[in-house]
Amino acid sequence: MRILVADDSPGIGTILTRYFAREGHVCEHVATGAAALRRLAEEPRPDVLILDLRLGDMSGAEVVARLRADASLRALPVVLVTGYAAADGDLPPEGSYQALVPKPFDLQEIGAALAAAVGAGREPA
Amino acid sequence: MPEATGDDLNPSRAGLHAGEAAVTRTVAPLLRGAPATALRHRRRVAHLLGPGGDLLSAQAAAWRQAADFTLDSAGRIVAWNPSAQRIYGYAAEEVQERHISLLYADDRAADAADLLAAARAEGCHTGIVQRRLRDGRPLSLQVRLLALPGLETPAACFAEIDLPLARGDAPPAEGEAERLLRLAAHELRAPLSVILGALTLLGLEVEQSLGASPSSPVTDLISLAQDEVRQMDDLLGSILDAWRTRQGAFRLRMGPCDLREVVDAGLRPLLLQRHRVRTDLPDGAMPLVGDPARLRQVVRNLLENAVKYSPAGSPVLLRVEELPGALRLSVEDQGIGIDDRDLDRVFERRYRGRLQPDADPGGMGIGLYVCRSIIEAHGGRIWAERRDGGGTRLVADLPRAEVGT
Numbered sequence: 266m267r268i269l270v271a272d273d274s275p276g277i278g279t280i281l282t283r284y285f286a287r288e289g290h291v292c293e294h295v296a297t298g299a300a301a302l303r304r305l306a307e308e309p310r311p312d313v314l315i316l317d318l319r320l321g322d323m324s325g326a327e328v329v330a331r332l333r334a335d336a337s338l339r340a341l342p343v344v345l346v347t348g349y350a351a352a353d354g355d356l357p358p359e360g361s362y363q364a365l366v367p368k369p370f371d372l373q374e375i376g377a378a379l380a381a382a383v384g385a386g387r388e389p390a
Numbered sequence: 391m392p393e394a395t396g397d398d399l400n401p402s403r404a405g406l407h408a409g410e411a412a413v414t415r416t417v418a419p420l421l422r423g424a425p426a427t428a429l430r431h432r433r434r435v436a437h438l439l440g441p442g443g444d445l446l447s448a449q450a451a452a453w454r455q456a457a458d459f460t461l462d463s464a465g466r467i468v469a470w471n472p473s474a475q476r477i478y479g480y481a482a483e484e485v486q487e488r489h490i491s492l493l494y495a496d497d498r499a500a501d502a503a504d505l506l507a508a509a510r511a512e513g514c515h516t517g518i519v520q521r522r523l524r525d526g527r528p529l530s531l532q533v534r535l536l537a538l539p540g541l542e543t544p545a546a547c548f549a550e551i552d553l554p555l556a557r558g559d560a561p562p563a564e565g566e567a568e569r570l571l572r573l574a575a576h577e578l579r580a581p582l583s584v585i586l587g588a589l590t591l592l593g594l595e596v597e598q599s600l601g602a603s604p605s606s607p608v609t610d611l612i613s614l615a616q617d618e619v620r621q622m623d624d625l626l627g628s629i630l631d632a633w634r635t636r637q638g639a640f641r642l643r644m645g646p647c648d649l650r651e652v653v654d655a656g657l658r659p660l661l662l663q664r665h666r667v668r669t670d671l672p673d674g675a676m677p678l679v680g681d682p683a684r685l686r687q688v689v690r691n692l693l694e695n696a697v698k699y700s701p702a703g704s705p706v707l708l709r710v711e712e713l714p715g716a717l718r719l720s721v722e723d724q725g726i727g728i729d730d731r732d733l734d735r736v737f738e739r740r741y742r743g744r745l746q747p748d749a750d751p752g753g754m755g756i757g758l759y760v761c762r763s764i765i766e767a768h769g770g771r772i773w774a775e776r777r778d779g780g781g782t783r784l785v786a787d788l789p790r791a792e793v794g795t
Binding site for chain 2: 274276277279280281283284287346348356358359367368369370371372373
């Protein structure tokens with residue numbers, strides 16, 4: 266599976282990239298929303314996006330809105346991560362993302378959320 | 391300009407969240423003349439909130455005085471009850487089809503959009519807002535805004551019920567120290583994730599390269615560090631919860647849930663720590679409409695409180711009883727007990743009881759304060775009483791809605 270992590274914390278990027286590499290996936294890290302949107306437009310396309318709710322240049326909700334407005338990315342599974350309790354976050358509309366994982370997360374926890382999100386995305390509508 | 395007070399409008403703050411179903415039914419006839427869709431939607435609200443209004447009918451009197459109105463999907467007012475007219479000063483004809491931002495001062499119009507977005511995201515948003523009355527005076531109100539579920543029609547999409555706060559109930563201004571603490575609590579969570587992740591990877595590497603068993607001294611130390619990180623996260627969560635509660639910014643994600651699953655999940659951490667907790671639960675599912683994550687927090691906080699104020703090893707009893715229209719959750723300990731004069735104070739912020747001589751004095755004294763906020767936000771109530779034979783019993787009644795009917 267090809268995973269894109271968009272998080273402005275270099276530490277999170279390093280940890281997730283190493284962990285998913287161990288699990289046999291290809292994982293790339295970008296630090297901004299703009300970089301995430303650029304990378305998602307390139308081949309080979311990531312299969313899933315792990316997205317921080319707060320990035321330096323735009324909110325995670327804005328990234329999701331742009332994805333859902335793009336026909337080629339509308340179905341991309343998105344797992345949101347946030348250091349804010351979900352209650353405080355600027356969440357995108359329900360149904361536009363597959364999972365929300367609060368920080369600090371266990372790696373296994375985010376791995377399970379990812380697998381479920383990708384599985385859900387593959388189910389027939 | 392002085393702020394309007396809710397004192398004359400709000401006979402009982404005690405019923406703030408409680409009698410909503412009752413008031414929804416009470417005001418439904420008052421909405422005659424409103425669009426038929428609005429009335430249907432109000433019935434959906436009554437269904438959503440369930441029969442709690444009957445259980446808590448003593449508190450319904452306060453809610454009969456609540457402003458109760460309906461908004462369409464764009465946030466325009468489509469139904470407006472007489473209490474709303476009395477509180478805000480606008481007649482129904484004046485607000486019909488007007489956007490809810492009418493009720494805000496010009497420089498706070500963005501708050502209206504935030505409120506609708508919060509209700510859309512959460513299904514049910516509870517909080518304190520400052521509005522502007524027709525005569526220009528500001529007024530703080532406790533609002534509950536429901537995004538009506540499963541409705542595609544744009545005719546009426548939100549139902550709001552709100553009560554003015556009595557003077558002194560307005561959220562306190564956030565001090566600089568409190569603001570810094572809140573920001574620090576938020577910001578610390580990202581590095582905690584990195585530390586937790588690094589420890590997990592370290593454990594995997596050690597296991598792979600040294601062939602260490604899951605219980606070797608090295609992996610034990612890694613587990614210890616992970617537990618401490620999680621404990622630090624719990625403390626940060628407590629800081630944020632206390633802040634939200636104080637600001638009235640508590641938000642709930644309401645939905646059908648099973649109290650049995652909530653209890654099991656809330657109990658698990660205590661069992662892992664080898665505390666003695668006995669349970670007495672009814673057979674079968676215990677459905678209700680609530681926020682399962684918040685209710686789990688209540689169960690856990692009540693149990694941790696009981697353990698903390700009990701002699702080491704003494705048993706704690708967690709019980710759920712089915713009452714007409716409600717579920718009663720109680721936690722009993724055989725600890726040092728609470729003085730009669732303090733029974734009402736245990737849910738206050740920073741209240742600390744007398745500890746056992748060998749007890750851990752950790753924590754910040756806000757666990758039960760947060761529990762009260764969560765239970766009241768569900769339309770329930772919580773209290774403390776002395777247990778026969780010594781110790782304390784903490785009891786929470788939760789209104790029980792029929793789910794899926």
